[in-house]
Amino acid sequence: MADLLKLNQLSISSGHEISLALPEGKLGLLLGDEGAGKGALLRQISGIQPMASGEIFLKGDLIARNGKSPQPWERDIELVFRYGAFYPHLNGVENILFALQRYTLRAKRRTVLKLLSEMGLLELASQYPAQLNSDELLFLRIARALVTRPALLLIEEPFLDLKAEARRELLDHLQRWAYELKFGLLITTAIRGEMLFAGDFAGVMGGGKLLQWGRPQQLYLTPRERAVAHYMGEGVLVRCVVHDEKRLDTELGMVDHPQGFGLPVGTKLELLIRPEDLLFDEKSRRRARVLERSAHGPRSLCRLQLTPDIELYRAFPNYLDERISGELRYQLKIRSMVLFKRDPDERT
Numbered sequence: 335m336a337d338l339l340k341l342n343q344l345s346i347s348s349g350h351e352i353s354l355a356l357p358e359g360k361l362g363l364l365l366g367d368e369g370a371g372k373g374a375l376l377r378q379i380s381g382i383q384p385m386a387s388g389e390i391f392l393k394g395d396l397i398a399r400n401g402k403s404p405q406p407w408e409r410d411i412e413l414v415f416r417y418g419a420f421y422p423h424l425n426g427v428e429n430i431l432f433a434l435q436r437y438t439l440r441a442k443r444r445t446v447l448k449l450l451s452e453m454g455l456l457e458l459a460s461q462y463p464a465q466l467n468s469d470e471l472l473f474l475r476i477a478r479a480l481v482t483r484p485a486l487l488l489i490e491e492p493f494l495d496l497k498a499e500a501r502r503e504l505l506d507h508l509q510r511w512a513y514e515l516k517f518g519l520l521i522t523t524a525i526r527g528e529m530l531f532a533g534d535f536a537g538v539m540g541g542g543k544l545l546q547w548g549r550p551q552q553l554y555l556t557p558r559e560r561a562v563a564h565y566m567g568e569g570v571l572v573r574c575v576v577h578d579e580k581r582l583d584t585e586l587g588m589v590d591h592p593q594g595f596g597l598p599v600g601t602k603l604e605l606l607i608r609p610e611d612l613l614f615d616e617k618s619r620r621r622a623r624v625l626e627r628s629a630h631g632p633r634s635l636c637r638l639q640l641t642p643d644i645e646l647y648r649a650f651p652n653y654l655d656e657r658i659s660g661e662l663r664y665q666l667k668i669r670s671m672v673l674f675k676r677d678p679d680e681r682t
Contacts, residue, residue, distance in 0.1 A: 336394060338518040339379070339486055344388035346374045350543040351388065356535055358393075361509060362520045363533035363550075365565055371542035372522035376488045379520070380413040381406035393485060412479035416491040420474070426450070426458040426466075430478045449481050453511055469500055473507075480511070486518045493525045501525070505532055530554075530566055538562045555670040563606050563672060570646050571604040573676065585641055587620060591671055606672035609648040612638070614658065615665040622646075622662045627655075638662060 338358040343351040352375060356362040364372045377383035379390060381404060390398040397409055406413075420429045430446045431439075450456050455473055463471065472492060479487060489508075493501045512519050523529050530536065530550060537547035538561065546553055546562045557563035560571065574584035576597050582589045584605055597603075612622075625645070626637040633649045636658065640646060650658060 338393060339520065340391040342389040344378060344390065345386040346371055346378055346542055352544040354537060354544060354547040356518060356520060358518065360534035362535045364520065364522045364537050364539055366539035367524055370539040372539050373490055376413055376490055376522060380411050380488055381409050382413065410485045411488065412482060412484040413488040414475050414479045414490065418475040420463040422463050425460050425462050426474055430481050433478050433481050446481055450477060452515065453477055468495060480515060484517055486520065489521045491522055491524065493523050493529060501529065538565045557672060560674055567608065568647055569606050569608045570644055572607055572644060574603050574605045576601040585644065586666060589666055589668060602676040604674045604676055607646065609646060611666055611668050612648050612664045613667050614650060614654060614662065616657065616663050618663045618665045620664050622664060624658060624660055624662055
């Protein structure tokens with residue numbers, strides 16, 4: 335599958351070089367907290383912010399590099415900001431008209447109405463900004479960006495001010511519009527939870543650096559950095575030492591690794607424990623104290639104290655409630671062995 339967008343060693347203000355590829359027809363999510371550099375990256379891709387070095391390819395064509403940086407309107411890329419202004423005295427159609435340049439007024443109106451019809455948003459055509467809620471204003475900003483029929487649409491933090499149900503609805507709309515109108519999507523978000531696995535590709539950013547890019551499940555199972563591990567889901571890091579070729583001596587006891595570690599005995603590490611690595615086992619010697627429990631439909635979410643310093647949330651089916659009272663007997667079955675090296679001088 336051909337790449338729609340490819341960044342090759344793009345340098346943003348932090349000085350870090352960013353490379354990624356987003357195939358055609360795929361949705362990409364850039365995850366990270368405020369100040370991670372997500373917005374600066376979108377602005378460089380769109381051409382609003384100058385690039386220091388690197389290359390940007392769109393549909394296989396080199397569209398920008400150091401010394402060759404076309405204007406935003408020359409890139410076939412549109413950027414939707416988190417907040418965007420509208421003329422309050424103009425209705426939806428009239429506000430969108432300003433995004434079109436090379437048309438007669440009649441052709442512009444026809445083009446805008448056709449797009450709103452394709453997006454299922456014709457009811458916004460005659461509405462004024464003051465008559466629209468925040469969700470509808472976001473839809474109008476997206477329509478204004480799409481009226482030029484870009485190859486790539488960049489959206490900055492569209493989910494942040496929406497409730498969970500509205501986020502899912504917006505995502506459904508975006509995926510349908512992208513398929514029907516044939517454009518690519520790259521979205522930034524600081525929202526975790528269900529958003530983490532909403533895209534076909536995901537990247538985690540921090541300090542202006544792209545920490546990892548790939549399939550969301552890949553980032554969850556094999557994070558290359560601690561920040562990626564923490565951002566991509568619940569989990570805790572426990573200290574451990576390589577006991578022998580196939581065993582780790584951890585704060586939670588011995589952990590086996592059939593394939594072996596390939597590390598010297600005594601190497602100090604941290605092991606990532608995900609909630610699904612804890613399995614209920616009435617016969618196990620391992621015990622965790624149940625600090626809290628809350629019902630979530632057919633499951634109960636428990637806050638577990640594994641050691642005096644280590645806590646983890648884990649959901650269990652409600653039918654186990656009577657068997658999991660003040661403590662949980664469990665076994666550790668690590669699905670994906672994720673290890674990070676510790677300072678050799680650090681105390682175990």
